[in-house]
Amino acid sequence: MRPAKVWQLDIWPAEKAVISIALVVGAVDLVQIAYRGIEVDWSGYGLVFGVALVAFAAGQLYRRSGRSARLGAALTCTSIMILFTASMSVFNYLLMPIERPMIDELLVRIDALFGYHWPDMVAFGAEHPIFNAVTRYAYMSTMPQLALLVVVLGLSGQVRALHVLLVCLAITATMVVAFWGVFPSHGPSALFTLPEDVQRAADPVVGTSYGRELVRMAQEGPSLLSPSEVKGLIGFPSYHAALACLAVYCARTIRWLFPVYIVVNLLILPGTLIHGGHHFVDVPAGIALFLIGVWLTEKAVDYQYKAGGQPAVLAQELGR
Numbered sequence: 001m002r003p004a005k006v007w008q009l010d011i012w013p014a015e016k017a018v019i020s021i022a023l024v025v026g027a028v029d030l031v032q033i034a035y036r037g038i039e040v041d042w043s044g045y046g047l048v049f050g051v052a053l054v055a056f057a058a059g060q061l062y063r064r065s066g067r068s069a070r071l072g073a074a075l076t077c078t079s080i081m082i083l084f085t086a087s088m089s090v091f092n093y094l095l096m097p098i099e100r101p102m103i104d105e106l107l108v109r110i111d112a113l114f115g116y117h118w119p120d121m122v123a124f125g126a127e128h129p130i131f132n133a134v135t136r137y138a139y140m141s142t143m144p145q146l147a148l149l150v151v152v153l154g155l156s157g158q159v160r161a162l163h164v165l166l167v168c169l170a171i172t173a174t175m176v177v178a179f180w181g182v183f184p185s186h187g188p189s190a191l192f193t194l195p196e197d198v199q200r201a202a203d204p205v206v207g208t209s210y211g212r213e214l215v216r217m218a219q220e221g222p223s224l225l226s227p228s229e230v231k232g233l234i235g236f237p238s239y240h241a242a243l244a245c246l247a248v249y250c251a252r253t254i255r256w257l258f259p260v261y262i263v264v265n266l267l268i269l270p271g272t273l274i275h276g277g278h279h280f281v282d283v284p285a286g287i288a289l290f291l292i293g294v295w296l297t298e299k300a301v302d303y304q305y306k307a308g309g310q311p312a313v314l315a316q317e318l319g320r
Helices: 013-036 042-065 069-093 104-113 118-127 129-139 142-155 159-182 196-202 208-220 239-251 258-274 282-308 312-317
Strands: none
Touching: 013 069, 013 159, 013 282, 042 069, 069 142, 069 159, 118 129, 118 196, 118 258, 129 258, 142 159, 142 239, 142 258, 159 239, 159 282, 239 258, 239 282, 258 282
């Protein structure tokens, strides 16, 4: 009799690196939750991790069976992104309550040097409803853009670009959360109260009430951890700006998608100011975060491929 074939996971080097980060962060999350006795929406997170597990299992099935390395890469990386995003989001929340002084007052003073005043920016949006609406939808498109990019890169066989997207997301998210943990900021929505007519006309995603809730959470800490109640906590640097740059960078080899991503992500930058409740300096800082992150990522992915090898099954499928 032939010995039974042992079914093994087929996880490529870049994927292993991000899984490792996600698992370490997740373990720290669980220890903190148990120690602090924080209430958790376990069913909500169970659903999130269930989706990630199904996507991972499907990805591995396609990859190991040889049916489609491309679909396997897309599904596997999708599952890893879900796992990493959820664990890092919880970690970010667990950094509260915040005992360190916020740096928003300093950022407001820096903004003033450029003549920027956040309520005036939101008022500009209120006075230009079409521009306001377009930038709002652009601002809210960040995560759908990345999800689409994972699918397109995977199915088109651009595995290196897919791994750059995955690793850069992990590196920049880790950097921005770590920075925020030391130098916390919420953005000007936590400092300024918008006039009611401006608030009503512009309807910013991050407005006065959102800012007040950020202040409350910073003082009291999270009362409930739930994937349905996640808020963007980080002001400086703007992670939306970093992700906009990342989306354009990773889409540059996709001819039909690249021009669309340029337009949409350029609109995200003013959308970050109007609808994201950000200081002006948050945006260039977010771009700088991307530049540092992508430089580190390119080095890391090259090293991983040299150490672990280009995935042979994908090379065979593409005829390389």
